[in-house]
Amino acid sequence: MNIILLGPPGAGKGTQAQRLVERHGFRQLSTGDMLRAAVKAGTPVGIQAKAVMDRGELVSDAIVSALIGEELDAMGPEAGAIFDGYPRTEAQAEALTAILAERGRKLEHVIELAVDEDALVERITGRFTCASCGKGYHDTFEQPKAVGVCDKCGGTEFRRRPDDNEETVRTRMVEYRAKTAPILPFYERQGIVARVNGMAEMDHVTAAIEKIIAG
Numbered sequence: 001m002n003i004i005l006l007g008p009p010g011a012g013k014g015t016q017a018q019r020l021v022e023r024h025g026f027r028q029l030s031t032g033d034m035l036r037a038a039v040k041a042g043t044p045v046g047i048q049a050k051a052v053m054d055r056g057e058l059v060s061d062a063i064v065s066a067l068i069g070e071e072l073d074a075m076g077p078e079a080g081a082i083f084d085g086y087p088r089t090e091a092q093a094e095a096l097t098a099i100l101a102e103r104g105r106k107l108e109h110v111i112e113l114a115v116d117e118d119a120l121v122e123r124i125t126g127r128f129t130c131a132s133c134g135k136g137y138h139d140t141f142e143q144p145k146a147v148g149v150c151d152k153c154g155g156t157e158f159r160r161r162p163d164d165n166e167e168t169v170r171t172r173m174v175e176y177r178a179k180t181a182p183i184l185p186f187y188e189r190q191g192i193v194a195r196v197n198g199m200a201e202m203d204h205v206t207a208a209i210e211k212i213i214a215g
Contacts, residue, residue, distance in 0.1 A: 001080040007113030008176035010124040011198040017082050019206055027075050030084040034067050065095045072103055088179045093186045110187040113198030121169050131157035
């Protein structure tokens with residue numbers, strides 16, 4: 001099975017993708033990761049991509065398509081794929097359809113973790129972690145039992161990510177909508193788009209995704 005998992009930063013897409021990998025043996029294909037790996041390994045596509053990047057140019061759709069083709073061939077036909085960060089345009093979506101068809105594959109599901117923007121802002125901006133052990137907390141949903149003291153290690157220093165602020169989160173949402181807007185209608189016409197409440201508890205989101213892929 002081959003799926004696209006969509007969701008803005010903070011929606012829990014990474015967690016859900018990892019659960020699919022662990023439960024079903026999916027391979028998560030992130031174009032950014034694949035590009036770096038191909039360049040490092042010096043594959044034919046990697047050499048081509050490096051030359052483009054060294055000139056300060058953007059890697060073309062053709063190179064990305066070749067990269068995905070290489071990865072699918074290396075995976076073998078028995079493994080399913082989760083596409084991450086690709087496609088982002090209708091042209092790329094059409095290219096992916098062709099790449100899969102050439103290998104006897106097709107895209108079964110496009111699953112979007114739908115979010116409420118204001119609630120997502122609250123979820124992300126309230127996050128903080130213990131500076132000593134990394135345990136996560138939240139201003140609203142999970143405070144330490146003793147104020148200022150980590151439940152896990154007793155540490156008293158806490159950190160927040162500098163980009164976990166409202167302006168950055170809302171900018172990410174705008175970018176996400178801009179990137180997904182072109183491809184959702186393409187897949188909706190094929191009847192393979194499903195939406196899951198990304199604001200639900202993590203296990204509930206997992207259960208909803210499992211129900212979709214089970215058919």
